[in-house]
Amino acid sequence: MCARDIEAALSSCCLQALENATKHGQASKISVRFINGGGALVLVVEDDGHGFEPGAAGRGAGKRNMSDRLEVLGGS
Numbered sequence: 001m002c003a004r005d006i007e008a009a010l011s012s013c014c015l016q017a018l019e020n021a022t023k024h025g026q027a028s029k030i031s032v033r034f035i036n037g038g039g040a041l042v043l044v045v046e047d048d049g050h051g052f053e054p055g056a057a058g059r060g061a062g063k064r065n066m067s068d069r070l071e072v073l074g075g076s
């Protein structure tokens with residue numbers, strides 16, 4: 001796994017999360033943070049949209065694509 005692969009995966013996931021927040025959650029404010037520590041890099045996307053119940057929501061193509069990109073790199 002190289003830095004370019006990680007950058008591409010996180011970039012793709014960030015864009016997908018932004019699209020989901022605006023398209024499905026009707027968010028008007030979105031913040032994006034990267035937290036690097038403890039051997040992990042974490043992407044945090046928060047918004048003021050109406051949200052969803054993770055257990056009840058289906059796993060659409062966008063969420064599936066994010067998971068697939070991260071799993072290839074050993075992430076989640």
